[in-house]
Structures are given as structure tokens and as C-alpha cells.
Amino acid sequence: MKNENPVVWFEIYVDDLERATSFYEKVFKTELSEIGDPTNEGLKMMAFPQNMESQGKTGGALVKTEGMPAGGNSTVVYFYSEDCSTEEARVKDAGGEVLRSKMSIGEFGFVSIIKDTEGNMIGIHSMK
Numbered sequence: 091m092k093n094e095n096p097v098v099w100f101e102i103y104v105d106d107l108e109r110a111t112s113f114y115e116k117v118f119k120t121e122l123s124e125i126g127d128p129t130n131e132g133l134k135m136m137a138f139p140q141n142m143e144s145q146g147k148t149g150g151a152l153v154k155t156e157g158m159p160a161g162g163n164s165t166v167v168y169f170y171s172e173d174c175s176t177e178e179a180r181v182k183d184a185g186g187e188v189l190r191s192k193m194s195i196g197e198f199g200f201v202s203i204i205k206d207t208e209g210n211m212i213g214i215h216s217m218k
Contacts, residue, residue: 097148100167104208109185111136113207116184117177118169168201168213177214178202 104110111122122136171177175192181204182188189211190203199217206212 095148100148102167102206102208102210102212104206104210106208107134107136109207113184113186114138117180117186117204166203166211166213168215171214171216173218174200174202174214174216178204 102110114120115122120139122138125135125137127133127135169177178188178192185207187205188202189205190201192200192202195201199215201216202214204212204214
């Protein structure tokens with residue numbers, strides 16, 4: 091497994107599954123699907139489209155920056171976009187909040203930082 095990305099799954103915890111599902115479907119123009127509870131402990135889960143054969147292809151990084159302490163909501167999942175301003179424009183109408191409008195991250199493209207209907211901070215990444 092040397093030099094392979096170990097990230098294969100992420101979970102975003104929510105209080106209102108229906109509201110959160112609506113938010114992500116509206117912002118990212120995708121359809122989430124209900125999956126069974128693998129634990130038999132009463133989990134309710136709505137999954138993003140995925141290909142289980144492509145594990146390890148998800149990018150990620152550990153980040154240290156002023157104003158973002160560890161703990162709480164210190165892990166940020168970035169969603170792919172052709173142009174992050176497109177999804178950013180849908181956030182408010184879907185019930186979320188834009189925390190940081192599209193900004194350049196140099197040779198690595200652009201990001202928007204938003205908050206979903208549940209108070210989770212996520213990122214949107216694009217190369218243009």
C-alpha cells in the first residue's frame with residue numbers, strides 16, 4: 091500500500107437527514123441513495139454516488155492554519171466541481187451559507203468554503 095492514498099470513505103453527520111439530503115442534491119445536482127444500516131444500530135444513511143472499485147483515489151491533506159483549531163469541525167471534505175462558483179451560487183437557496191467565496195489557491199485551482207444546513211463546513215474545489 092506504499093504511496094497509495096488511504097482515504098476511501100467519508101461521513102458527514104447531520105441532525106435532519108431529509109433537509110441535509112435536499113441541500114446536497116440541490117447544490118451538487120446529484121442524487122443520494124438510501125443504504126442499509128451495516129451496524130444494525132439504527133443508522134440512517136444517504137450515500138453519494140460512488141464506485142467501490144476506485145478506493146484510494148480520493149485526495150486529502152492534514153492542514154494547520156490560523157483560525158481553524160483542531161477538534162470539532164476541523165476536517166474539511168472538498169467536493170469536485172468544474173467551476174466552484176456554480177455550486178456556490180446554489181448554496182443560499184438550498185439553505186446553506188457561503189463562508190468564503192471562490193478564491194484562488196494558486197497552481198492548485200480554486201475553492202469555495204460553505205456551511206451546509208446542519209452547520210458542517212465543506213469545501214468545493216475546481217481548477218477553473
